[in-house]
Structure formats: C-alpha cells, structure tokens
Amino acid sequence: MKIDEILDKVYKLPDQAKQKIIESIDEVNYKKGEILFQADKIVQEIYFIKKGIVRAYTKTSDNDITFWFGKEGDTVISMRSYVANNKGYEDIEVLEDSEFYKVDISYLRKLFKEDIHIANWGRKFAEQELIKTEKRLISRQFRTAKDRYKELIENNPDLIRRVQLGHIASYLGITQVSLSRIRAEKN
Amino acid sequence: MKIDEILDKVYKLPDQAKQKIIESIDEVNYKKGEILFQADKIVQEIYFIKKGIVRAYTKTSDNDITFWFGKEGDTVISMRSYVANNKGYEDIEVLEDSEFYKVDISYLRKLFKEDIHIANWGRKFAEQELIKTEKRLISRQFRTAKDRYKELIENNPDLIRRVQLGHIASYLGITQVSLSRIRAEKN
DNA sequence: GGGAAAATTTTACAAATGATAAAAAATGAA
DNA sequence: TTCATTTTTTATCATTTGTAAAATTTTCCC
Secondary structure, three states: OOHHHHHHHHOOOOHHHHHHHHOOOEEEEEOOOOEEEOOOOOOOEEEEEEEOEEEEEEEOOOOEEEEEEEEOOOEEOOHHHHHHOOOOOOEEEEOOOEEEEEEEHHHHHHHHHHOHHHHHHHHHHHHHHHHHHHHHHHHHHHOOHHHHHHHHHHHOHHHHHHOOHHHHHHHHOOOHHHHHHHHHOOO | OOHHHHHHHHOOOOHHHHHHHHOOOEEEEEOOOOEEEOOOOOOOEEEEEEEOEEEEEEEOOOOEEEEEEEEOOOEEOOHHHHHHOOOOOOEEEEOOOEEEEEEEHHHHHHHHHHOHHHHHHHHHHHHHHHHHHHHHHHHHHHOOHHHHHHHHHHHOHHHHHHOOHHHHHHHHOOOHHHHHHHHHOOO
16 A cells, blocks of 8 residues: 555645655564564554554453554554654454555644644544544444444454454454354354 | 743744734633533534643443543643644543633634744654654553553543543443442552 | 465353343432 | 432343364465
C-alpha cells in the first residue's frame, strides 16, 4: 500500500502539507518473528504498514494476550507513547516478513504546532483510531466469543489464514480449546 | 466543575481561542431518569458534565447493557455522531439530577478549520478519549470481572454509592447475581 | 521426503458463570 | 410511619468455559 493512500485515508491533505510528512519517512523491513517495539520502552516512531501483518500483545505471568492485529494500511502505534510520552502496554510482533513506513513522533508533533492542516490530520487520525477502538470495545462487551469469531471471519477472512489460531483465540478472549470447539460446531 | 477547568484539562488554550468556545456554550439541566440523547439519532451536541452522573447503554431484546459511566468533568459524546456524522450506539440516561455545558458540534467543526489552537485542542481531546477507551478495552480483555470490580471500587468509590448495582454488573459484563456473589466473598 | 517440533483438535473432568425463582433489604410515595 | 415497589441477595440447578493431557495434523528444517 502506498504511503499516499494511507495518509489520504485519514484526511485529504493539501499537497504541500502532505509532502512535509512524506519527505521525513523512512522505509524499514522486518522479518517474521521480529519484535517491532516493546512495552517497557517509550516508542519514538509511528509505523504505517506497507505490507505484512503484526500483532500487539502483552505478556502475563504464564502466557501472552493478543489484543490487536494490524495489516496493510493500518498504523502501528503505542498510543501511550504517542499521546502521553509514557511507556505503552504493548509488544508488537511481526507475524510475516513485513514492510513499514516509519515516521518520527517528535517531528509530527512539531508539524502539529505549525500547520493547521496537519493538526487537523492528527485530529482525524486520533478520531478514527478512537472509533475503531470503540468498535472493538463494544463488540467485546456485547457479543459472545462465537459471534466475534464469525464477525472476524466475515470482516477479515485472510486473518484466519495468515495468523495462527492460538493468537486469534487470545484475541477473542477465549482459550484455544474453546476456539476449537466453536470451529468444530456445524455452521 | 467549571467549564474553564474542563477545557484546560484537555489542552491549555490561549485565552482568545478559549473564549470562542466558551461564548457558544449553553448550560442545560436534566432530571434523574431523563434521556440526554438516543442511539437512533445523530447527535448535534457535546455535553460536558458540570455536576451529576450519567450512563451510556444500548438496548438489547430483553434488557440493556451499560458500557460507560460519566461524571463531573467527563464529556458525554456520541463518537459516531461527532466523528462521522452517523447514528451512535448509545442511549444516555441521566442517573442523578445533573447540569451540563452544551456545545454545538458543527460550530466546533468550524473552529477546527480556522484556529490551529482549537484544532490541536480537538486533536488532544480525541487522543485523550482514545487513551481512556483503550484502557477500558485492555481492562476488559485482561482482567476478570472480579478484578475489574475491585479496580472500579479503587478508582471510583463513589460510583458504587451513586449507581445501582444492576448497571454496574452490566458494565462489568456479568449478571447481577454474579456481582452479588463477588461482593459476598470475604476480602 | 523424513522426522522433529509446533500447532490444533479432541476428550474427560473441574470450576465458573448463568438462569430462574424466591427471600430479604432498601427505597420512596402517600 | 406504613405499604408497595424496586433493588439486592441467596439458593438451586443447568450450561458454558477452563484445565490438563493425549491424539492428530501441520509446519518446517535438514
């Protein structure tokens, strides 16, 4: 996915403003299994996914819990680092060999102060991430794991193929055994 | 809570910009049991809570599910109305006689276009709501209902006193009977 | 392709939670 | 205060989900 498209998906920027962001971007590649960033560090960058798939998870005493998947066009971000300059909750693991556009957060903050278009892009970006997060919260509160599994298959059929079921079970908030039971049921 | 304080909590605005928002604000009062707004309508306003307490819920076939409580200093907003001009998920019920500061969303959108400080206030506002929503999602995914009940008592001891337990049980994602069991346990 | 390791499913049993009904307690209006 | 209504708790039983371990399937290196 082109960086142009990704930026425009959020909010249509005037070319000049868009160029300010694009000229600062680095492209970086990571291999399957590598860790993009870690929960115990303040992350100084945002990554847009050009190609590939990642998961966000936190470690617990015995295992780890996946709470987000990102793929082409999605933004990988430690919200707590971005918003409050604090350590985040999440480790990000790269699940396939992947390609990213890397943007420096402090540079972005500087642009927010001096360009109203980019400030509004930043506003729209946060608003859209907010809607997505709210959707996930609502889905989690109102739907059973079975429904959410079906929802996932409908909205992200490729996810099931690209990600191992243990991660998906944890994302759905159930054990892998339960997910197997759900999958075994007719229709 | 003063409107000044509420606005500053988000992001410190220059006085002139702050005045632009404040001069547009209406104060409105609602009585216990009244509905502030409804899920099947596009909401044109944002409300800051001066005094009182409200809950957001959605109706299901047999009962309704509470998924948010707001009190003094919190913002009552239909995110989908605000961000995308769509109908929201939520009905908002006023749980105590309450006082609100009402702001018109379209006026706010106009200010975002013409004042970079207010655009950045809007950005910060969305970012902070995002962090709060993410926190709720994480708490819901990682903690048991019992833990989340304890967390609620710690962080919002007055909520337990001001809100009936049926709503709290639904907020925690369990039945009222289960909540009673949790409360009955020693320690 | 063969074999080891990892992932997934299946089974049996245990623990947690839900549904329902009814009793007890709290609240509110006359 | 009293009585009716609402809210909360308790008890019983059914269902769901988890744990642990084994069986099966898939993946991936050599």
